Structure formats: structure tokens, C-alpha cells
Amino acid sequence: MKKIVPVVTLLSFLFSFVLCGTYAYAAPPDFGGGVNNEYEYEEVVFVNGVPIKFTGSGKNVSIKVTEKEDSRTVAYRLKLTSTDPDYPGELNRSVTYKTTLSKHSDKGQTTAQMEVEKFSEKIQIGSDRYELSDYQFSRSDIIDNRPASDYYSGSLKARKTYVINKNQGKVTMDISGAMVGYENFWGKTETQQLEYVISCERIVSQEDEEGEETTSDVAWQGTVSIMATDSMTKTLKYAGNQVNLSSFSGGHSRITNQSMYSRYDYNLPRIINGQASQSRLRGTIELNLEMSPRIERLVVPKFRDVAGHWAQDDIEKLYSLDVFEGTPAFFAPDAPMTRAEFTKAIVKGANMRASMEEQTRKTTRSRTKMPEVSPFLDVSVSSPYYEYIKDGVEKGIISGIADKKFGPEDSLTRAQAITIMIRALGFENMAPTPGYRTTFVDDQAIPNWAIDSVYVAREIGLISGDASNRLNPNQVLTRAEAASMLVRFLNFLEQDLQKDYREDLVLY
Amino acid sequence: MLRKTVWGVILAILLCSPVALGAEASPFVQGYIEGYLIRINNTEEAGRTAEIETYEGQRYVLTVHPQARFMIDDRLVNWSDLYSGMEVYGTIQGRQLHTLEGYSTAQLGFINPGSKVRKGVITKINSDSLEIRSQDGSRLTYRLLPGTIVLRQGQSVSAGTLYTGDRVKLFFDDINTDVISRIEVQGDSIQVKDIYRGRMTSVDAYSNRLLVDNLERFYNGRWQDTPPNYSLTYTRGLPLYYGGQVIPERNWTYLRGKTVYLISKNLLGRETVDRAIVKSQYESGYTDKIDSINWFAESLELKSHRNLRLNEGTIVIKNGRLQDRYVLSPGDDVYIVADGSGSSAAMANIVYILNEDINNSAMGQHFLYCGTIDQIFEDRIWLDRYHMLNQHEWERYTEDKELYYDMDSDFYNLETQTLISGEELYAGDYVVDEREDRARDLNLEDWFAWIYTEGDRIAAMAVQKEFEGRGDRITTGRVTGIVDDNLVGWTLTLGDSRDWSSRREAWVPKSTDLRINVAKAMIVRNGEIITADQLKPGERLYIVRSDFRAHVVIVL
Structure with missing residues (x-):
């Protein structure tokens, strides 16, 4: 018992997940274009020069993710069967990848280095047995940790060497690839572009007309381009109440969807009687699997003053998400939004507090806690907005209006709101070098500190001008307008990023 | 004497003044300073000070106002972001620096190319x-x-x-x-996969699926039964129109039992509904030519004088793609699925434009020629008595036509069904001088050619010994099958096809699949000759044929 408790405690820090059935990690499995859902796994294998689809399900598919503070391990255990009756076969693969993370906190970035920890693979196709004898692998990623989302980009180089029937030759797969991805509370997507160059050198035995066995050397080369993507999003859907006699007419649900897709474009030799011919076998194979959606019903707002308002849906969404709190009967949609309220709303909406709390929990171990001192004279530590304002300042998404002054009750302007959103996304550097004008008619009215954010916000479709192409940057935002802006911001995190990292890469 | 002394003193003062000596005015007087930043010090005793050297070489140590603003290229920064040696401009009030702006950017308003x-x-x-x-x-x-x-x-x-x-x-x-x-x-x-009609039974908003039954597919000009498929994925944010209005997703459930038209595409490996419109009254179908369009009234009139209304939800398909309704123009041959009742103007739910051409747009400069080869030089050929395809009809020309080729041009021998090079074309017996003995002895004649050009440059050319017909039938359609027939060679099955009718000057849709033999045809995709086995199901083709046999196949 004495030993069990510390072991359990230790294990509880290791955050171990079985992938099939959780959303811990949005990344296509392994690096072979495979796709999976909670139950099954599919992959196309080219080791013998012919595209053969292998599938497995249930206990034959295991993907385990183990996370520590500065490393992550993914272990694949696959037992698959060929679906092609002309090429019956089995695939047994066991491979573990370890990623070491190095945080560069001063720059807000992390580098990740992935290597193979152990591997074993045996593929039986007909009478041929391919055994993985060597697997060289190197992947490196740079992760930019921004307040509302992390963005990453990686490169990969690998080589797999299979031995055929122990001594009848080998198949070498040279793999190079690039991957991009993002991860935030509202969605995660990773898209891999992999290029395989497959070289085969083997001895083929054949019987001649007199029944004598002869051998010949066969060599061929082929290429496979793989585009694989894994994407998870959380969307809000409204469900009306079917009945009349109820205390509420309907409410929102948060739906979590995850799906994987891969496309193989292959160019292989036609193998005729064991010999590679001059003509080529070209084609495309697509695989896709999706997870069953997860549904969370959200709380139902009961405001008396938003029904029929143009921003009703946005206000109710944010209230359901707990971005707007409290139990008032009135929302006051046309009242000005304050700086403190907006800061809290954006920090809650993008779930920026989650990472902050994790960090605080990890670093604060001291028994004697230092008394908290607010960095602003006009924001008390006991204020309900204090923690959110502190987070916002520490993450660099908002600063004070003057030295040691935050102005929590001051009205929020459009320019301020846009700047906060762009800083939360981490997109300030997307603006051109200084010395340009935006295309808004009232460009002159945009404060200097907001020009870059306004430019970027327009480029990414977060904002647009009014009918006269005016931004009205110094106009005070109403609570309704702020709600609409926040919902657009959350939609950007969920939909726009997914489209950019998935459809705009895969379909073009 | 006294007067002289006074005047002398005054003169001396004036001569010794900074202006007279040519020395610069003090920044404290001017109210600004410009030059190079030496350093900014921040100490408890002296507070924050900035040492600046002017362009003239004078150095000043200025006290920085506690609320001073620091900028670089018009962007607010911290004082610590200013570097020593940076060119600066500062404003001074009451002997204190109130603003200090540095200049750093080499290229103003610059973005990375392609960003x-x-x-x-x-x-x-x-x-x-x-x-x-x-x-x-x-x-x-x-x-x-x-x-x-x-x-x-x-x-x-x-x-x-x-x-x-x-x-x-x-x-x-x-x-x-x-x-x-x-x-x-x-x-x-991007291509439309299918057009469906079915009865909506339910909506699964959590998985983005429409549940339908009685599903039919629009194929070969009519609705045909399909294998049962009760669940179709739809794209996020699918606009579902009913009576010209977009219906929010939360209200789709109230449309159960209604007939819905669905346009599907193959997206991410899955057939996905990309456009949808609900039938509100009764369906009619029209195959006709558009006579006129009134965009102000959002209506069109067909040659048969039938008027139809357009709206935001009208689905327009052309070249296998969903289009903006403003792409419609008078003269278009269309098939329209309309929704209305009695004599009142029906709503056009689906407008399928039948027109196709080897040039997609004003950028296209592709032409198709056929004729007897008269001369071949190392970089050009001449055609004698040639025809050129114009608006889907052959026009005859009596003069010679000069066309150019290069090392990227493709040549194909239809007799041997092999690709040949430009050198082989030049050196071979594709053009003869009939007066030569050798030509008479071997009974050689000039060969016939089909030529696909970009302007006057030959992109692809196929040669055959004898003229076997010009191919007076122009057909477009989608490949549904390709087989290498034992008897006749490669043969396509074409669906959703239509023929050009020169009498009607219109595209006439066909009601059945077409089988077309391409064994002796020049097949071109993206300006390059390909073989029949490289054609893919779903590809749209423009075919010049003589009944069953194709002469030229262009992949659109």
C-alpha cells in the first residue's frame, strides 16, 4: 500500500491517453498516411510495388500518448490485414516515437525534436515477408506559443529499410516531409506532406519451361506523395426545445468533431510476372475516417432584453460558454463595453487561463505565498477582473492606458478591441514594415499603436469597414458589438484556421 | 565719443551672437532636436536622461519627461528599444524631452513577396x-x-x-x-460530382448530415434512381434556400418531408453536399436557349418566351463547376429545373449551362485544325486546304496555313499509335514531292494531320495516312468508363453528353450513355498528348468524331 500510493501519484502526473477515443492529440498517426477513428485504422502500403490497403480494428489497434513536462511519447501497436484479395497479407507494426521539448520562454517559442525510440515491423504479402531492419528518423518542429493559439511547423527526414524473405533483397524507403499545424481550445489541425521514394532490389525465383528454378535480379523505383490531415474542431449548434411548456426555448451545444483524411498519389512500375515493366502504374487513393461527435449541452441564458436584438445569437452563445457571467435578467446590449469586461471575456473565450493555471500550478510550490500586488493602481487584487487583467497583461494582449493605470471601467473602442484580438492571435508581425496606410477611408483616425493590428485584422477577414469603408476606430463598442466581435474571433480560431491548415492545403 | 562707444558695444554683441557666428540655435529654443542617439540613462538620482548628438556635432544631455513617449517609425515602443546610434527626432518642452522617435525601417510598407x-x-x-x-x-x-x-x-x-x-x-x-x-x-x-433530388427525412446537425430517401440522380437529362444512400454529408455553413430565402440550420428540421435538390462534390475523400435548395411548389424542366436576361428584375426569358425568376439561391452549373448566377448570358443553352405553379413565373432552382468550348475564357487561344500537310521544315509546317474549327463547326480555307513547332510540341502517329519526335516528323515520309520517282514508286502521298494549337504554335499534332473523315459531330460529356475492347481497342463510355446541332445552333443533350472509340484519336490534356488509359472517370471531354469513332479528344 505504501508503494502503491506514490506510484499512482506519479502516474497521475504522466497524463497517459489511449488515442482511440480521446482528443488529446490532433496529428495523423505515424507517417504513412494512415487514418483512424475510435475503432479502426486504415493505411495503404506500397512495399511490394503495389498499393495495398491494410485495415485493423478494436484491440488490434493501439495508439498511446504519454506526456511529461518536457517530452511526449507516442506508441503505435498495429496488427492489420490486407483488404485486397489478390494480395492477402498481414502487417504487424510496433513503433515508439519520443519528442523532446525545449522551451524558449523569453521568445515565447518551443522547439521539439522527435526520434524513434524503438521499432519493429513485419509485413507478409502472399509468400513474401518484409521485415523492417533499420529505421532512421528525425523530425524537428518549431512551435510559436501565442496567447490564444500555438502554431507550429516541422520538417522530417527518414529512411526505412526492409529485408525481403531474410536474404532475397531489400526495399528502401526514403521519406522527406513537412508538416504544419495549430492548436487552441477551439480546434487543432495538423497537415503532413510526405514524399516517399521507394527503391527495391531483389532476387526473384522463377520456374522455366523445363521446370528448373532460375533466379533473376529485379530492381525498380517508385514514388508516393502523401497528403494527410487530422483536424478537430468545437462548434456551437443551437437546438430548439420541442415543447411549449418549458422554462427555456432552446440552447446551445458544443460539438467536438474530429476527422482524418489522407491522399496517396503514387507512381509505381507495373510488375508483370515478378518483373518491373517500362509502363507505370499511376493513381490516387483517398482514405478518410471520422470520430463520433462529442456533445456538451451548455447553460441557457435567460436575458429579458436581447430577444429580437441583431446580436441575440452571439450574446447567447457567449453566455452559454460562460464568457459572460452572472445571472442578471438584463444584458444591456447597447451599453458600452468596458476594458475590464472585454479583457475577461477574451481570456475566458479563448481559454487562455488554462495554460496560465497549469504553469502557476507547476511553478508555485512554496508554502509561504507572497502577498499579491496589483500592477495597476486602479485594479484591486480583490476585483473579479483582476486575474484576467493580470493574465492579459502578462501575455501581452493588453497594456495600461498610462503608467500604473489600467482604466478598467473606461469604455472600449473598436481600435482597442481589434488590437487585443490580434495580439491574442499573435499576428502582429504579419503587418508590413511601418510606413504604409490601411485602405480604410478614415485611416488618419486610426491610432498609431493600432495601425498594424487593424491592417492584419482586415487581411485575415476579422473585420471589415462599414458601407462607406469607414472603420470608426475610436467609436466606443457597445456590449452587443463586442459580443459579435468576440464570436467572430472564436469562429476564426475554430473555422478559419482549420480551412487555412486543411482545405487550403489539401485541395489546392 | 560716448556714442561711438555705445555703437561699438552694440556691434560687438551682435557679432558675438550665435546667429552672427553661424552657430546652431539651441534645441531648447527650437523646441526640437534631431540627430543620433548616444544613450539613454536611467538612474535613481538623475532619473532618465537622453544624450543626443545633433547633425552638427553638438551633444546634449536632456532630461526625459516621466510621461515621455518613445516611438520607432511611428510605432510606440519602450525607451529600452531605442538603440545607440539610431537616428532620432525629439520634441522638447520646458527643457524636457517629451517625445523621442527613432528611424529604423529600411523599406517602408514592405511585405514578404507572396505574403x-x-x-x-x-x-x-x-x-x-x-x-x-x-x-x-x-x-x-x-x-x-x-x-x-x-x-x-x-x-x-x-x-x-x-x-x-x-x-x-x-x-x-x-x-x-x-x-x-x-x-x-x-x-x-472543385467539380460538381452529382445533382440529386430526394425527400428530406431528418437532419443530423451534430455530424453535418442530411438524411434523405427517394434519392434520384440527374443523369443524361433526366432523374434516375440511385442505389440507396440515406445519409449525405453537407459542408459547414451550407446555405439551404427555400423560396429564395436562406433557412438557418436550426430550422431545417421544419422542412422534413420536402423535396430538396442537392449538388455534391468530392471533398476530402467524401461525397459532400455543397449547395442545396428546397422545392417549394411544383417542378418543371426546360431545355432551351436564353433569349434575354433582366438583371434588375432578376429574371430571364427563354427562346420559347417562358419567363423564369432568378434569386440568391439559384444554382448555376457550367463547365462542371458551381457558378455565380451573373455568369448567365443570352445565347446560353440551358437545362433549367424550375419551381412554380400555373402561369406565374416560376423560380429557376437549377440552371445547367450546356455550352462548352475548347477555350474556357478570353485568355484561351486554342485552335483546332485539320488538313493535308503540304510542307515540313525544321520548325514549322504548312497545311494545304485546311479546315479550322470555329464555334463547333468546321470552316474551310483554301490558302495555306503556316504553323510553328518546337521541342515541346507533341507529335503522334495514329497508324502506329506511337509518339514521334519533331526530328522524325521532319525526316519521315509524311510529306512527299509527288514528282519524285521514289514517291511514285512507293505510292507515297502527303499525310493528313489534326493539329491543336496555342495561337500559331503547335501544341499537339496527330498524323494519319489518309483522310478518314473530318468528324462533323462535336460532342461533350463526362467519362464514366474506359475499356480496352478486344475488337475495337480503347472505348469510352460518356455520360451527361450533348451534341452540337448546327441546324439548331444549340447544344442538344443526349438521353443515354454514348460509346465512343478512341483507338485512333489524338487525345490532348493540358496541351500534351496522352494515351487512352490515362483518361480518368469524371473528366469532361470535347470530342470531334465521326459517329462511333473519335478523331480528336480534348480533356477540358
Whole structure:
């Protein structure tokens, strides 16, 4: 018992997940274009020069993710069967990848280095047995940790060497690839572009007309381009109440969807009687699997003053998400939004507090806690907005209006709101070098500190001008307008990023 | 004497004044200072001070006001972001520095080439520009240059292969330019896969699925039963129209039992509904030519004088792509699925434009010739008594036609069914001088050629010994099957096909699949000759044929 408790405690820090059935990690499995859902796994294998689809399900598919503070391990255990009756076969693969993370906190970035920890693979196709004898692998990623989302980009180089029937030759797969991805509370997507160059050198035995066995050397080369993507999003859907006699007419649900897709474009030799011919076998194979959606019903707002308002849906969404709190009967949609309220709303909406709390929990171990001192004279530590304002300042998404002054009750302007959103996304550097004008008619009215954010916000479709192409940057935002802006911001995190990292890469 | 002394003193004062000596005015007097920053010190005793050397070489140590603003190139920064040696400009009030701005940027308003992106659907293509409808509905026009790179699914293609309805990403190298440096075009997933009609039974909003029954597919000009498929995925944000209005997703459940028209595409490996419209009254179908369009009233009139209304939800399909309804124009041959009752103007739910051409747009400069080869030089050929295809009909010309070729031109011998090189074309017996003995002895004659050109440059050319018919039937359609028939060779099955009728001057849809033999045909895709086994199901073709036999097949 004495030993069990510390072991359990230790294990509880290791955050171990079985992938099939959780959303811990949005990344296509392994690096072979495979796709999976909670139950099954599919992959196309080219080791013998012919595209053969292998599938497995249930206990034959295991993907385990183990996370520590500065490393992550993914272990694949696959037992698959060929679906092609002309090429019956089995695939047994066991491979573990370890990623070491190095945080560069001063720059807000992390580098990740992935290597193979152990591997074993045996593929039986007909009478041929391919055994993985060597697997060289190197992947490196740079992760930019921004307040509302992390963005990453990686490169990969690998080589797999299979031995055929122990001594009848080998198949070498040279793999190079690039991957991009993002991860935030509202969605995660990773898209891999992999290029395989497959070289085969083997001895083929054949019987001649007199029944004598002869051998010949066969060599061929082929290429496979793989585009694989894994994407998870959380969307809000409204469900009306079917009945009349109820205390509420309907409410929102948060739906979590995850799906994987891969496309193989292959160019292989036609193998005729064991010999590679001059003509080529070209084609495309697509695989896709999706997870069953997860549904969370959200709380139902009961405001008396938003029904029929143009921003009703946005206000109710944010209230359901707990971005707007409290139990008032009135929302006051046309009242000005304050700086403190907006800061809290954006920090809650993008779930920026989650990472902050994790960090605080990890670093604060001291028994004697230092008394908290607010960095602003006009924001008390006991204020309900204090923690959110502190987070916002520490993450660099908002600063004070003057030295040691935050102005929590001051009205929020459009320019301020846009700047906060762009800083939360981490997109300030997307603006051109200084010395340009935006295309808004009232460009002159945009404060200097907001020009870059306004430019970027327009480029990414977060904002647009009014009918006269005016931004009205110094106009005070109403609570309704702020709600609409926040919902657009959350939609950007969920939909726009997914489209950019998935459809705009895969379909073009 | 006294007067002289006074005047002398006054003169001395004036001569010794800074102005007279040519020395600079003090910044404290001017109210500003400009020059180079030496350092900014921040100490408890002295507070914050800035030492600046003016352009003239004078150094000043200035006290910095506690509320002073620091900027670099008009951007607010911290005082610690200013570097020693930076060119600066500061404003001074009451002997204190109130603002200090540094200058650092080498290129103002610079973006990395290709980092400005616009995404949208092409609505119009001119010879050197194209208009797109962006995601927010606005229409933007941009210019193309000969150097603009066009990529489709990662492969470089010519701008002439762009269609209206193509979804594109446009890349620009400068924030103020309207010249496109690179275009990326969505691949095959842009094409419409099928048009369905079914009865909506339910909506699964959690999985984005429509549950339908009595599903029929529009094929070969009529609705046909399909294998049962009760669940169809729809795209996020699918606009579902009913009576010309968009119905919010939360209200779709109230449309159960209604007939719905669905347009599907193959997206991410799955058949996905990309457009949908609900039938509100009674369905009618019209195959006709558009006579006129009144955009103000959003209506069109057919040659048969039938009037139909258009609206936001009207689905227009042309070249296998969903289009903006403004692409409709008088003269278009169309099949319309209308929704109405009695004599009142029906709503056009689906407008299927039947017109196809070997040139997709004003950028296309492709031509098709056939004729007897008269001469072959090392870089050009002459055709004698040739025909050129114009508006789907052959026009005869009596004069010679000179066309140029190069090392990238493709040549194909239809007799041996092999590709030949330009040198082999030049050296071979494809053109003879009938007066030569050898020609008479071997009974050689000039060969006949089919030529597909870009302007006057030969992109692809196929030669055959004898003239076997010009191919007076022009057909377009979609490949549904390709087989290598034992008896006649490669044969296509074409669906949703139509023939050009020169009598009616219209495209006439066919009601059955067509079988067309391509064993002795020149097949061209993207200006290159391909073999029949390289054709793919779903590809749209433009075919010049004589009944069962094709002469030229162009993949659109």
C-alpha cells in the first residue's frame, strides 16, 4: 500500500491517453498516411510495388500518448490485414516515437525534436515477408506559443529499410516531409506532406519451361506523395426545445468533431510476372475516417432584453460558454463595453487561463505565498477582473492606458478591441514594415499603436469597414458589438484556421 | 565719443551672437532636436536622461519627461528599444524631452513577396485580368502578367486553363499592387460530382448530415434512381434556400418531408453536399436557349418566351463547376429545373449551362485544325486546304496555313499509335514531292494531320495516312468508363453528353450513355498528348468524331 500510493501519484502526473477515443492529440498517426477513428485504422502500403490497403480494428489497434513536462511519447501497436484479395497479407507494426521539448520562454517559442525510440515491423504479402531492419528518423518542429493559439511547423527526414524473405533483397524507403499545424481550445489541425521514394532490389525465383528454378535480379523505383490531415474542431449548434411548456426555448451545444483524411498519389512500375515493366502504374487513393461527435449541452441564458436584438445569437452563445457571467435578467446590449469586461471575456473565450493555471500550478510550490500586488493602481487584487487583467497583461494582449493605470471601467473602442484580438492571435508581425496606410477611408483616425493590428485584422477577414469603408476606430463598442466581435474571433480560431491548415492545403 | 562707444558695444554683441557666428540655435529654443542617439540613462538620482548628438556635432544631455513617449517609425515602443546610434527626432518642452522617435525601417510598407493573399471564386476572366468574388461577397479585379505563375494541384499550368467558378488563392508581392504574382487553383474537388433530388427525412446537425430517401440522380437529362444512400454529408455553413430565402440550420428540421435538390462534390475523400435548395411548389424542366436576361428584375426569358425568376439561391452549373448566377448570358443553352405553379413565373432552382468550348475564357487561344500537310521544315509546317474549327463547326480555307513547332510540341502517329519526335516528323515520309520517282514508286502521298494549337504554335499534332473523315459531330460529356475492347481497342463510355446541332445552333443533350472509340484519336490534356488509359472517370471531354469513332479528344 505504501508503494502503491506514490506510484499512482506519479502516474497521475504522466497524463497517459489511449488515442482511440480521446482528443488529446490532433496529428495523423505515424507517417504513412494512415487514418483512424475510435475503432479502426486504415493505411495503404506500397512495399511490394503495389498499393495495398491494410485495415485493423478494436484491440488490434493501439495508439498511446504519454506526456511529461518536457517530452511526449507516442506508441503505435498495429496488427492489420490486407483488404485486397489478390494480395492477402498481414502487417504487424510496433513503433515508439519520443519528442523532446525545449522551451524558449523569453521568445515565447518551443522547439521539439522527435526520434524513434524503438521499432519493429513485419509485413507478409502472399509468400513474401518484409521485415523492417533499420529505421532512421528525425523530425524537428518549431512551435510559436501565442496567447490564444500555438502554431507550429516541422520538417522530417527518414529512411526505412526492409529485408525481403531474410536474404532475397531489400526495399528502401526514403521519406522527406513537412508538416504544419495549430492548436487552441477551439480546434487543432495538423497537415503532413510526405514524399516517399521507394527503391527495391531483389532476387526473384522463377520456374522455366523445363521446370528448373532460375533466379533473376529485379530492381525498380517508385514514388508516393502523401497528403494527410487530422483536424478537430468545437462548434456551437443551437437546438430548439420541442415543447411549449418549458422554462427555456432552446440552447446551445458544443460539438467536438474530429476527422482524418489522407491522399496517396503514387507512381509505381507495373510488375508483370515478378518483373518491373517500362509502363507505370499511376493513381490516387483517398482514405478518410471520422470520430463520433462529442456533445456538451451548455447553460441557457435567460436575458429579458436581447430577444429580437441583431446580436441575440452571439450574446447567447457567449453566455452559454460562460464568457459572460452572472445571472442578471438584463444584458444591456447597447451599453458600452468596458476594458475590464472585454479583457475577461477574451481570456475566458479563448481559454487562455488554462495554460496560465497549469504553469502557476507547476511553478508555485512554496508554502509561504507572497502577498499579491496589483500592477495597476486602479485594479484591486480583490476585483473579479483582476486575474484576467493580470493574465492579459502578462501575455501581452493588453497594456495600461498610462503608467500604473489600467482604466478598467473606461469604455472600449473598436481600435482597442481589434488590437487585443490580434495580439491574442499573435499576428502582429504579419503587418508590413511601418510606413504604409490601411485602405480604410478614415485611416488618419486610426491610432498609431493600432495601425498594424487593424491592417492584419482586415487581411485575415476579422473585420471589415462599414458601407462607406469607414472603420470608426475610436467609436466606443457597445456590449452587443463586442459580443459579435468576440464570436467572430472564436469562429476564426475554430473555422478559419482549420480551412487555412486543411482545405487550403489539401485541395489546392 | 560716448556714442561711438555705445555703437561699438552694440556691434560687438551682435557679432558675438550665435546667429552672427553661424552657430546652431539651441534645441531648447527650437523646441526640437534631431540627430543620433548616444544613450539613454536611467538612474535613481538623475532619473532618465537622453544624450543626443545633433547633425552638427553638438551633444546634449536632456532630461526625459516621466510621461515621455518613445516611438520607432511611428510605432510606440519602450525607451529600452531605442538603440545607440539610431537616428532620432525629439520634441522638447520646458527643457524636457517629451517625445523621442527613432528611424529604423529600411523599406517602408514592405511585405514578404507572396505574403498578401486573396481567396475567392473566379467570376470573370478577361484577357489580362480576372475578377473574383471573395468570401465576404465583394468583387475584386486583379491583373495578370505573362509572368504570373498558375498552379493547379501543385502542377504548373497555363492561365488559359482557368475557368469561371474555379476557387483560387491569389498571391501578391506588394501591399499596394493589383498584379497577381502567383495563382493557386483548387484541384478536381472543385467539380460538381452529382445533382440529386430526394425527400428530406431528418437532419443530423451534430455530424453535418442530411438524411434523405427517394434519392434520384440527374443523369443524361433526366432523374434516375440511385442505389440507396440515406445519409449525405453537407459542408459547414451550407446555405439551404427555400423560396429564395436562406433557412438557418436550426430550422431545417421544419422542412422534413420536402423535396430538396442537392449538388455534391468530392471533398476530402467524401461525397459532400455543397449547395442545396428546397422545392417549394411544383417542378418543371426546360431545355432551351436564353433569349434575354433582366438583371434588375432578376429574371430571364427563354427562346420559347417562358419567363423564369432568378434569386440568391439559384444554382448555376457550367463547365462542371458551381457558378455565380451573373455568369448567365443570352445565347446560353440551358437545362433549367424550375419551381412554380400555373402561369406565374416560376423560380429557376437549377440552371445547367450546356455550352462548352475548347477555350474556357478570353485568355484561351486554342485552335483546332485539320488538313493535308503540304510542307515540313525544321520548325514549322504548312497545311494545304485546311479546315479550322470555329464555334463547333468546321470552316474551310483554301490558302495555306503556316504553323510553328518546337521541342515541346507533341507529335503522334495514329497508324502506329506511337509518339514521334519533331526530328522524325521532319525526316519521315509524311510529306512527299509527288514528282519524285521514289514517291511514285512507293505510292507515297502527303499525310493528313489534326493539329491543336496555342495561337500559331503547335501544341499537339496527330498524323494519319489518309483522310478518314473530318468528324462533323462535336460532342461533350463526362467519362464514366474506359475499356480496352478486344475488337475495337480503347472505348469510352460518356455520360451527361450533348451534341452540337448546327441546324439548331444549340447544344442538344443526349438521353443515354454514348460509346465512343478512341483507338485512333489524338487525345490532348493540358496541351500534351496522352494515351487512352490515362483518361480518368469524371473528366469532361470535347470530342470531334465521326459517329462511333473519335478523331480528336480534348480533356477540358
